[in-house]
Amino acid sequence: MGPVVRYGPNRLLFNSRESLEGECPKQVLQSIADFGSPEIYGHHRNFFKGRAYDAMRIQPVPSVFNAASNELHSQRRKIVAQGFSDQAVKASEPKILKQIDAYRRVLFPDEGESSWSEPRELTSWSAFFAIDLIADLAVGRSTEMLTSPENRVFNPARKANFKRMGLAMQWPEVFLSNTFRSLKIGEIVYRSVAEAGKQWHALLNSWIATRIAELREDEKESRSQGEDMVSAVMRYRDPETGENLNDADLTAELTTLLIAGSGTITTGMTSLFWYLSRSPEAYGKASAEVRRMFRSSNEIRIGTQLSSCEYLRACLSESMRVSPAPTTPLYREAGKGGATVCGTFIPEGSEVATTIYALHHNELYHPDSFQFDPNRWLDKEAAAKTKSAWAPFSHGPRNCIGLNLAVNEVLLAMATILWHGDFRIAGDEKLATVGEGRNDFGPGRRRESEFQMFDTFGASTDGPYLQFRIRAAN
């Protein structure tokens, strides 16, 4: 396989180790090292989010995530960024801590118990945590999936939505062409998925509508809306027109936040659990660091102490490298007149991408790339090399706006869990292997140590099954 893979009739993927040794090594090297920043994802490039993102959209108007025009995107980005300032993230901390506390309580056995818990399946528990938290942050009410089993009926619907997004990214025509639309092919093939998805959207829409109504009422009465994420977005007014987002735009943005802030955090948490539980040395160092850094769990807060947990941060960066959350190629469509990537002309309307997973397993930058090794991040020189081809949050003007919040959420949650106790791979032989690669899974899926991810735009995973125990001196 060469440096450029033709993935569909009008789709090209730029990457692979061979690309570095192939016909245009320098150019390909540059585009990979910068995640195509000068080439695909950078500023002022003739690429935009095209039909694949339009096919994924579920609201009538676009949000910052699926806005096609770069102009609309930069207007929106300025507004939505208000919700992710350091100040807004810090203001969200009480809600984050509350949800982490609920997460921790369901994972560990009851206080006073010194034995190991029953095996817990971490993909589901982390998903409940992630959606409870983002719902609390975005619409001011937690979905309470962690604590109320009856609320978990919506979990299959939530997962179905990601399946639909993955399909739309891979095959946008199914959702966009008139022929397919009238046939409602997605609804026929994925009947239960479509039904569950509708329920999920109806629920989210009703919550969003209630939240917007409350905020508008507060606005009318000049009541304080606090400093949280959504209030900060609502308050922003265009410096020239004085206008803020209307209800339809706000609904689209909140829908995006609910989706973008849940699946990604689920994978971020779960893969960190996976690699820590399978790397005794890393586990030992990370837990020792946390217990040394914080005398009590009440001290675990966003700030310098948490940022000083260098080893834990290295573990997170490394787990996001080996198993990054968005598994799908993030396609960009060439605009009028086409564009050039790596010396290859891309005609108008054709799509290109550099897949994050492939980039993170490029052996030139990440030798022994499937090995989870936090030490890559600790030596200055090695870290610079690793970082040059590390892009779990993408790059450029359309990178993840929630990066700061996401890193803080995962670090806070993992530090809290490591502070309170220990976890280990489930004793049950069968459960212990869930999530591993296996010979019969076929090429690329045979590495036992690699957490297996399946592409549903984000990553769909299973496991790991872990047991938890409160630590004695706690």
Ligand code: HEM
């Ligand atoms: C570990 C966690 C996360 C990862 C790995 C991640 C990764 C990414 C990536 C790769 C993109 C680019 C998508 C594309 O090009 O289509 C993105 C965009 C985005 N993310 Fe995240 N994300 C995470 C958490 C979050 C959270 C917690 C939020 C919000 C609460 C969020 C909100 C967004 C939004 C709104 C965009 C669109 C930004 C734009 O187009 O300007 N993300 N994220």
